[in-house]
Amino acid sequence: MKHELVKPDITVIGGGLAGVCAAISAARLGQQVALVQNRPVLGGNSSSEVRVWVCGATAHGINRYARETGIMGELFVENQYRNPEGNPYLWDLIILEAVRAEPNIRLYLNTDVHEVEATGDGEERMITSVTGWMMGSERKIRFESQIYLDCTGDGLVGFLAGAKFALGREARSEYGEEWAPEVADQITLGSTLLFYTKDTGAPVRYIPPSFAKDITQTSIPIRRVIRSGDSGCHYWWIEWGGEHDTVHDNELIRDELWSVIYGIWDYIKNSGKFEADQMTLEWIGSLPGKREYRRFTGDYVLTQNDIISQREFPDAVAFGGWSIDLHPPQGMYAEASGSKHMHADGVYHVPFRSLYSANVRNMLMAGRDISASHVAFGTTRVMATCAVIGEAAGTGAALCAAMG
Ligand SMILES: Cc1cc2nc3c(=O)[nH]c(=O)nc-3n(C[C@H](O)[C@H](O)[C@H](O)COP(=O)(O)OP(=O)(O)OC[C@H]3O[C@@H](n4cnc5c(N)ncnc54)[C@H](O)[C@@H]3O)c2cc1C
Known part of the structure; x- marks a missing residue:
């Protein structure tokens, strides 16, 4: 050293x-x-x-x-x-x-x-x-x-x-802010991983990893916009960890975000609801954006x-x-x-x-x-x-x- x-x-x-x-x-x-x-x-x-x-x-x-x-x-x-x-x-x-x-x-x-x-x-x-x-x-x-x-x-x-x-x-009373909560808390904005996709020009199969989340069991397909051609920042809403400690729980947060990305891609590729036959995952973030x-x-x-x-x-x-x-x-x-x-x-x-x-x-x-x-x-x-x-x-x- x-x-x-x-x-x-x-x-x-x-x-x-x-x-x-x-x-x-x-x-x-x-x-x-x-x-x-x-x-x-x-x-x-x-x-x-x-x-x-x-x-x-x-x-x-x-x-x-x-x-x-x-x-x-x-x-x-x-x-x-x-x-x-x-x-x-x-x-x-x-x-x-x-x-x-x-x-x-x-x-x-x-x-x-x-x-x-x-x-x-x-x-x-x-x-x-x-x-x-x-x-x-x-x-x-x-x-x-x-x-x-x-x-x-x-x-x-x-x-x-x-x-x-x-x-x-901060509590609303601290600075008189309309958008602050009544009582102070430890909540922050959450972290996000993004992903890129591409059209390969030929059919591509996708077998999700064992840890991919079944997003049909969540409110994501109803509450958020999912489109097969979207990439990167279109998915800014893949956000989690606001009720956790952004830093000390960083690994936990990353795992949750990965499980959802692979689950969203499973939904896009395999649910039959999207035209995504020739699409593949090109890049997936591994460093949560805090x-x-x-x-x-x-x-x-x-x-x-x-x-x-x-x-x-x-x-x-x-x-x-x-x-x-x-x-x-x-x-x-x-x-x-x-x-x-x-x-x-x-x-x-x-x-x-x-x-x-x-x-x-x-x-x-x-x-x-x-x-x-x-x-x-x-x-x-x-x-x-x-x-x-x-x-x-x-x-x-x-x-x-x-x-x-
Ligand atoms: C998913 C997501 C979407 C967002 N959307 C937008 C958007 O659309 N447009 C926009 O402008 N902003 C957006 N933001 C907000 C914006 O990205 C952050 O607020 C901004 O990056 C903060 O800039 P910064 O330089 O303070 O910190 P960062 O960009 O976090 O950079 C800090 C750097 O310091 C390094 N570092 C940390 N600790 C140490 C250390 N101990 N020693 C050495 N280096 C260290 C880190 O690795 C990092 O590279 C978004 C944020 C996220 C996570």
Whole structure:
């Protein structure tokens, strides 16, 4: 085993779109940045490993004028030019090349950070190092920086550092939010696996695995849309785990999602209700796309009322425009529709005070773990918004590092 010590100005942990944009923005401002990602590819949920579509403030055309510029805009344009078909592997490459184009970024793929050292009490906590294990290389790498950005989605780094956070749904009384439940609970949005299919041009047989679920015994065929030609994100509603612990029950959640995917495909191929003779499964996700876990507490907690009233913050550094998009706790088994939406009358602001920890002095965050209530997170969580937030947080981190 090799032990290594790296001392960049800034360490960004998590290489989803938030972390990528944070790393690029800080690097362009002259800081030495380590970008540490525990998967073999960048992009988080948008990567070829999960394959979620990148959405943002335009909300599928409702706010046409609001398309993200900045680093996310560069990625969009490059993707439109080189990958108009939306091939997920080419999207991985576009993100990888954007990172590799920055001389100030050192990229650590396959490196899982799970040790954090921090000192100080109360509001004086400071992270002194984070350590990751690079899988396949037997390298244990310690990162010592002035500033750390938790872009892990699940928020493991901040948790290990003792950063304050929220998990689940706040009570309505906490922030006066109409869409919050009366009583606080631990419910989150669930996780999802997607699958791709293709027409092979010749008949293909499908024998389901023993663990495939008989979905005719569930409400799925009645309550959800199933079409033989659909692929990928059309099946965003294959969601489960909202009443479980998204992280600690990740394996259980994956197994349930797999059982349903193979069951849906059995229904499509073998029920006689679809034209699917020549269709086969081309790709099935194995890494659950997680929607929600910890949300760190910053100096400000963004709420439903801020979003809907389009509150203008003096420290606005990012914007969003997607609906507040919440899902029923039972996910795909819910009788209710798979999602409900509440729109502001246009775009809304995200303040800088929601992008740094209230008690860990040298930690910023970007992505789905920012300081927002569960309801407000329902809109800030889309990836182009996470990316814009990442660019802002990376800029803030660079200023902090430059000014000591
Ligand atoms: C099925 C599904 C459908 C969705 N639909 C949409 C949609 O249509 N459009 C849209 O824009 N958004 C959608 N979302 C929401 C969106 O995907 C997430 O909110 C978004 O990915 C959050 O971005 P992020 O960068 O914060 O986190 P992530 O994309 O989760 O990226 C975090 C990265 O950090 C890495 N990481 C985690 N822990 C560590 C660690 N300890 N060390 C190193 N690396 C670590 C992870 O492997 C991951 O790659 C959907 C989500 C799901 C699951």
